[in-house]
Amino acid sequence: MAETEIEQTEVVIVGAGPSGAIMAHTLAKAGIKVTCLEQGDWISPADYAANFDMWELVARGHWATEANSRANPADYPLELSETDLPPSMYSAVGGSTIHFGALWPRLTVSDFRVKTIDNIADDWPITYHDLVPYFDEVDNFIGVSGLEGDPAYPDGLAPPQPAHPLGKAGMRTAQALNQLGWHWWPGANAIPTQKNGELAACVRYGTCVQGCPQGAKASFDLAYWPAAIAAGAKLITGARVSEITTDENGLANGVNYFFKGQKKHLKSNYVVMCANGIGTPRLLLLSKSDKHPNGLANSSGLVGKNLMLHPNCCALGYYEDDLETWRGPLGAVISSMEFYETKEENGFVRGAKLHASTAPGLILNGIDPHRLLPFDELWGEAFHGVVKDATSAILWAANIEDLPEESNCVTLDDTLVDGDGIPCPKVNYRFSENTLKIREFTLQKMVDAHKMAGAKKVIPVLEMPGEPGHLLGTTRMGNDPNASVVDSMGRAHDVPNLLIADGSIFVTSGSANPTSTICALALRIGRNLVDVIQNQKT
Template structure:
């Protein structure tokens, strides 16, 4: 809302970031009758600008639609110092956050993901469990119209998506047949894309371009799924507002946020600050908000702000078949997923595991050219180039999210030299694959090769290090019961600053191997309902 400047008295809550957690928080608080303002440094992504609307959409997607901000360099972006990282983080700054880009895979953490310390002797247990989060998973799922199939044996009973599942398509049927041949678990993947129209979302038309913006308006990016309802309920949203720091008073309590828009500086006052700036933007702001009461950064008495960064490294294996796979049909995320290898099996020589998903391969660059770059020069030139393009329609990609265990050495700090366009210190990312991660990856790639062989693929290309993926930014302000070993409590309230709530992926204790947006959304709703209770009680 361009007419607002955030100076209109004291808000009940100022929310920083308009991604899934910010949108859900704004919606819940506004429905409860509270005065809510959200500050978003990006703008609305216009459907007319989606890369998928252009004939050369794959090339457009590699320009201002790039997943990595250092390559994209849109006005809303801030740079990342990534000279010491094995995987450059992906994110998107806009109303709806990175869900504008996400493939809408909508999977939950499993019960064991909340008890990794108890079960496997590594990392830490969450202060909540699956059963506590389950009703919030359900409420978000029902609101946005998640498509899926009840009864997945990888999850407890009661997980029942509201909408029917997407068609498996020819590529999904091939994936399922291959898994059946091996006797391995598979299930139709749940997607945050309705198979039937619901609310402001259309039914999926299977364009297959989900990560470059849905031309149909079907994907539940949160600019469409939640923000219209939040604004209708009374929430205010200011775009182009880059927050420079969270303001505190002489006692160290949060009093609001300082922000910049078009070179002008503003300050918004609020009873509560809710930080939803993602697993990199959130620790960056906490570190930028150091003060006399918080000399090492806001909410950082534990010294853990910015540490334990988890990025969910991805790997993939492409298979090329004789039969037509119709690999351009969406959704782009996954037709079939497998949790066969996500639990710890000591005989494998590592802890935890990976979630596998079978995906279509829309576009010649993704299907043919990119994977073949890993082969010899001649594989992509001359007559071979034409062969690659002809076989592209018959491809299937098995991909995997690797359970990326937290390590304090993987962290976000402030770079001493690099700044954004407003002169604010940029984040420096230090992230290295652990031995455990590399062992999971090696094992997982081999299993995906097995699946393609079981399906009769005539050519297989391994991509063990899938860069530009997946945009999962977790763990840098984790929750816990002990202020010495965590940043926030089980409702996202900062131990050091009770009127500061953090509700994005940074509060994850462990990453699991499931795509995290469903869990981020459920945690945000749970935190918002607790905040509503506290605000009503005057706490």
């Protein structure tokens, strides 16, 4: 197949998810020529499952969260025979924010200092306070909703838009947590309560994960890409990158990619990886050369190592009275950081973040696989009970903190390839003993919260395959080139004109949903790259 050379760009970005969108916007606004390559396509909001009467069934095919189940043309398959938790991702403009619930907490102060505080894992080379101005700027840009003053964070965290109503479910849950003496706070959500730029005001459909028909959820195809393109960024969809190319000095000089069956080469001065914690190490491992025999930027041997996935668990509680479960948002009505930090008496290190939400949908709340109701209990008069349950449920869910382990990793499979013949990732991921202890403890705490709130029935769900799509840690940042892949500004130690700006650079995972922190990191890395490029031109 002949290789086609196309015009040079100053910066090429691989991946059009949240970090890629912010990076493109930041560079383009500074007048830098930037091109982003995305293997997926634009998603029309009119096609979201939530637009259809049978949206819960529609959501299980083309919109499934696991790539192997979904098998869309833009996806690449994953070899998962050695993993306890199938990872979730989505190939499209906006990336996995097409599917996310838009929960918007930040990592906490302690997450950046785990080694110092708990004598485990490693400290980040940056602190929470280093990211605060970038957190704030992204929050303001997309119109994050929430309430100022959460005691789990330092003073100054003030979401720009009012919090969503607690509603009946939130009030019931908050009262129960008050009785238990646990921390709780209205949830921060990347769903504006008032119109914000391209984003409409939330009207509480409650179908956030299946797509917002109103166009209110800050999926990054809506939240950032229109502004990035207006600023001059170029976005090429349907472009599957196969290799980062390097020159005789081992520096990055562009990428090879497939577009409509044709192999192309895009020359660039800088390459920025924003392809998530599985896609990014995959491409680095694919990009071997004489100067980089073990894969690009991999002199430390850590590319692909320390994968962290945030195993989720949840507890679904059913109540006697109507809690208007159908009202959104589905992200977090309230969040609790009560069990976020290490407490010696619990018997494990670190912890979990809990969040309560409404839980709309008959399939989720009524005809749920975890309920296992017999066939004759789902039809006729029995169906009325199912419908009643579906409007009187509260969902407690938790992110369980993963600690980095080199054995949890992404490698290249020997035989599995994607539609363009490119080797696919093999994911090795096993729950640690510490992870399992946190999960068991947390599940019981969510059951306790339901019981205190007066639930008539509680269904604990220990494992949630396909959740939550948090792909972290596989190209970690650090000051020591022997113990990390990139520095504190996302620059590869081995290849200074190769940058990584996605969740793969996390040192530890925390248990907060990571997208807010990913975005703050991308903005910080992007601003620094702008300074570097502009200084070179003066």
